[in-house]
Amino acid sequence: MNAPGPFALRRFMGVALALGAVIVSLLLTALVILAVGASPGEVFQKVWEGIGFLPQGGLDAGRFAGVVNFWIPLALVSTGLLITFTAGLWNIGVEGQMMFGAVFASWIAREVMLPGPLLVTVELIAAAFGGALWAALVGLLKTRGGVHEIFGGVALNNLANIFAIYLISAPWQPPEGGSAHSTPPFRSEALLVPMEGFPVSLAALALVVVGFLVVAIALRGTRWGLELKAIGKSDRSALLLGVATHRNAVLALAACGALAGLAGGFRVLFTYASLRPLVSGGIGFLGLLVVLLTGTRAVWVPPVSFFFAAILAGSTRLKIALQLDQSLAGVVQGILVLLVILSNGVRGRLRSVAVPPARSAGASPAPQPSAEEVAHG
Amino acid sequence: MDELANVLGSIVSNATPLVIASIGETITERVGVVNLSLDGSIALAAMVGFVTAYASGSAVLGILAGMIAAMLIALLIAVANIRLKQDQVAVGFVLTLLAADLAQFLGQGYTRVPGPTVPTVRIPVLADLPLLGQMLFNHNLLVYLSFFLIFGMWFLMYRTRYGLELRAVGERPATAFARGANVSRVRYLYTAVGGLLIGLAGASYALAIKPGWANPPVMRGDGWIALAIVIFGGWHPFRVAFGAYLFTGLRALASVIQQSTDLPLVLVNAVPWVLMILTLLMVSSGTVERLLRVTPKRLQGALRNVLRSKPPAALGAQFERE
Numbered sequence: 001m002n003a004p005g006p007f008a009l010r011r012f013m014g015v016a017l018a019l020g021a022v023i024v025s026l027l028l029t030a031l032v033i034l035a036v037g038a039s040p041g042e043v044f045q046k047v048w049e050g051i052g053f054l055p056q057g058g059l060d061a062g063r064f065a066g067v068v069n070f071w072i073p074l075a076l077v078s079t080g081l082l083i084t085f086t087a088g089l090w091n092i093g094v095e096g097q098m099m100f101g102a103v104f105a106s107w108i109a110r111e112v113m114l115p116g117p118l119l120v121t122v123e124l125i126a127a128a129f130g131g132a133l134w135a136a137l138v139g140l141l142k143t144r145g146g147v148h149e150i151f152g153g154v155a156l157n158n159l160a161n162i163f164a165i166y167l168i169s170a171p172w173q174p175p176e177g178g179s180a181h182s183t184p185p186f187r188s189e190a191l192l193v194p195m196e197g198f199p200v201s202l203a204a205l206a207l208v209v210v211g212f213l214v215v216a217i218a219l220r221g222t223r224w225g226l227e228l229k230a231i232g233k234s235d236r237s238a239l240l241l242g243v244a245t246h247r248n249a250v251l252a253l254a255a256c257g258a259l260a261g262l263a264g265g266f267r268v269l270f271t272y273a274s275l276r277p278l279v280s281g282g283i284g285f286l287g288l289l290v291v292l293l294t295g296t297r298a299v300w301v302p303p304v305s306f307f308f309a310a311i312l313a314g315s316t317r318l319k320i321a322l323q324l325d326q327s328l329a330g331v332v333q334g335i336l337v338l339l340v341i342l343s344n345g346v347r348g349r350l351r352s353v354a355v356p357p358a359r360s361a362g363a364s365p366a367p368q369p370s371a372e373e374v375a376h377g
Numbered sequence: 378m379d380e381l382a383n384v385l386g387s388i389v390s391n392a393t394p395l396v397i398a399s400i401g402e403t404i405t406e407r408v409g410v411v412n413l414s415l416d417g418s419i420a421l422a423a424m425v426g427f428v429t430a431y432a433s434g435s436a437v438l439g440i441l442a443g444m445i446a447a448m449l450i451a452l453l454i455a456v457a458n459i460r461l462k463q464d465q466v467a468v469g470f471v472l473t474l475l476a477a478d479l480a481q482f483l484g485q486g487y488t489r490v491p492g493p494t495v496p497t498v499r500i501p502v503l504a505d506l507p508l509l510g511q512m513l514f515n516h517n518l519l520v521y522l523s524f525f526l527i528f529g530m531w532f533l534m535y536r537t538r539y540g541l542e543l544r545a546v547g548e549r550p551a552t553a554f555a556r557g558a559n560v561s562r563v564r565y566l567y568t569a570v571g572g573l574l575i576g577l578a579g580a581s582y583a584l585a586i587k588p589g590w591a592n593p594p595v596m597r598g599d600g601w602i603a604l605a606i607v608i609f610g611g612w613h614p615f616r617v618a619f620g621a622y623l624f625t626g627l628r629a630l631a632s633v634i635q636q637s638t639d640l641p642l643v644l645v646n647a648v649p650w651v652l653m654i655l656t657l658l659m660v661s662s663g664t665v666e667r668l669l670r671v672t673p674k675r676l677q678g679a680l681r682n683v684l685r686s687k688p689p690a691a692l693g694a695q696f697e698r699e
Contacts, residue, residue, distance in 0.1 A: 032479065032482065032483065035483055036482065036483060036485065036486065090466065090470075092470070141654065141658070144663075145657075145658045145661060145663070145664070146657075146658070146661025146663045146664065147654060147657040147658055147661060148657075150413075150466075151601070151604070151605055151608075151653065151654075151657055152654065152657075154601045154650075154653075155601075155650040155651075155653045155654045156650075156654075158598060158646075158647075158649075158650045159647055159650050159651070162643050162646050162647045162650075163647075165643050165646075166641060166643040166644075169641075169643065170641060285474055288470065289471065289474070292467055292470075292471065324482075324485070325481055325482050325485040325592070327478040327479075327481040327482045328478075328482050329478075330474060330475070330477075330478030330481075331475065331478045331479055331482055334471055334472075334474050334475030334478060334479075335475065337471050338453075338468070338471050338472065338475060341457065341463050341464075341467060341468055341471065342457055342461060342463070344461075344463065345457060345460070345461025345462055345463045346461060348461070348462060349460075349461065349462075
């Protein structure tokens with residue numbers, strides 16, 4: 001972790017490296033765009049406009065709100081994943097936790113009659129509960145059943161989506177008959193309310209800020225945060241020091257799941273106003289990429305997730321404007337994260353050449369879960 | 378009888394990509410490297426294989442191109458892990474997503490168009506055997522190749538000097554190194570070989586088992602299933618192949634049951650994932666120990682051998698030369 005040289009220089013190196021990674025990943029993406037016979041310039045311009053930057057200058061409030069509305073769920077799951085990464089857990093199940101949160105929120109929205117603000121509050125609590133429940137299941141499978149959280153998570157992601165499809169196609173289907181596309185739209189008092197002129201939910205924004213602050217403080221300044229860090233560094237030594245590793249692993253997953261559930265709730269109570277298949281839309285996986293980039297440095301999560309949300313929102317226009325698949329967003333993001341991981345390794349190598357002795361190999365930014373157990377099931 | 382033979386035949390054929398992919402992952406993990414990217418690699422190989430075959434008119438070229446695509450991904454994981462000392466799960470996960478998105482983006486102009494396929498070859502005489510003939514000897518060429526791979530991989534691993542070396546590198550890298558093995562080179566080599574097989578699995582979907590390319594890809598999720606089958610199969614080629622056939626058979630059984638009852642269709646889609654959790658629970662050390670405790674003493678040894686699924690000792694661990 002510790003590079004030689006003064007702090008300022010190190011920070012400069014970090015920024016330069018990040019910028020370099022962004023530029024190289026844009027160049028590689030340009031090649032991918034050329035491969036399908038499209039023009040990279042045109043694509044980047046459409047994405048730029050999709051974010052809200054108008055060709056004649058200025059910002060389109062509606063489109064920029066679209067970025068914020070991707071950022072809200074992404075920031076929520078990324079914040080949650082800070083907890084599991086600190087504890088050394090690979091919560092790939094975060095997608096399913098979003099979907100389960102969405103299902104729980106939809107259930108309240110459909111079945112419960114309450115005045116608006118109260119109803120939305122209950123929906124969000126239910127969403128957090130649903131996500132936490134699904135995440136705790138991953139934790140129990142791991143701690144009680146010896147099923148690694150990656151496999152438990154992948155299986156539960158698929159099961160959550162299949163469950164949502166079942167609900168949409170059978171008990172919650174629209175009155176005109178079975179469609180697998182979505183439930184009928186929820187009543188308007190069951191939904192999060194957008195602001196006037198800038199269609200973003202203030203309540204959801206507040207939730208993101210509060211959630212982030214609580215998690216950042218809990219990880220930095222509480223005994224629980226310290227325990228999770230100890231588990232993340234070494235499960236075994238934490239256990240020997242008297243940390244309840246199993247209970248903390250389940251708790252960390254449940255806390256992350258609660259935030260993911262809120263993100264899923266936001267998707268049904270604001271983005272779609274109904275329940276759909278794959279309502280999480282890959283945002284959970286994207287959160288994992290965000291936290292792979294930031295490591296456990298919490299301050300970086302809001303800006304990095306905002307950057308990713310901008311790419312995601314910008315590329316939604318590709319289909320309409322250029323008939324290009326919007327999976328291009330994933331291509332840019334994936335290349336970027338891959339390059340940053342690889343460049344961390346290159347930096348580690350350079351450093352170990354420069355300073356030959358003593359512990360210079362560990363260049364990974366996060367106390368990442370070791371690969372050792374992954375395949376052990 | 379005929380119908381049973383047909384069902385068994387289609388299970389053997391449908392299981393082929395899973396068999397090949399799990400065998401590829403088995404050899405990768407046996408040298409200590411986890412290639413987590415399967416779900417993305419398989420999709421990318423299928424897309425590259427299909428598009429190449431479509432453009433060139435040659436299924437063989439398509440298969441080769443798909444194999445190379447997945448091999449490059451595997452090598453990227455190996456370089457990141459061995460040379461750059463980065464977490465291979467992190468790199469593998471990023472590549473899972475990246476390869477799937479690349480496949481979707483680059484393949485967008487080729488969805489649902491017909492292309493070349495691998496021919497089916499009826500083996501004379503053998504195909505006329507009752508039951509077995511239809512089950513094993515009336516398939517496309519990739520199915521026969523998968524039979525060969527299962528036995529070939531077993532022979533390589535347990536009957537040759539190379540196999541001894543590759544297992545040593547995955548179990549006791551320091552010892553293997555002291556005995557003169559080049560640990561890193563062996564890991565690169567078999568990760569690449571594993572990648573080639575994973576690519577072959579992808580191409581076999583697009584050019585034989587479920588011909589064509591679609592969005593979302595037809596095989597989505599199977600990469601994760603293959604990773605779980607490797608664990609279920611205890612990193613042994615025969616048991617891994619058995620796992621792939623068993624899994625495909627149970628999936629077929631579930632859809633037969635669904636068709637003959639009123640159960641909702643979506644339940645069939647849930648079967649693979651429920652099976653995944655159950656099998657991993659079954660082979661986890663805790664469960665095996667619990668089962669052994671209630672087993673009569675005489676049967677304990679046999680049961681332990683049947684259920685035990687012990688990973689290579691150095692799986693996922695960095696090797697630092699002292």
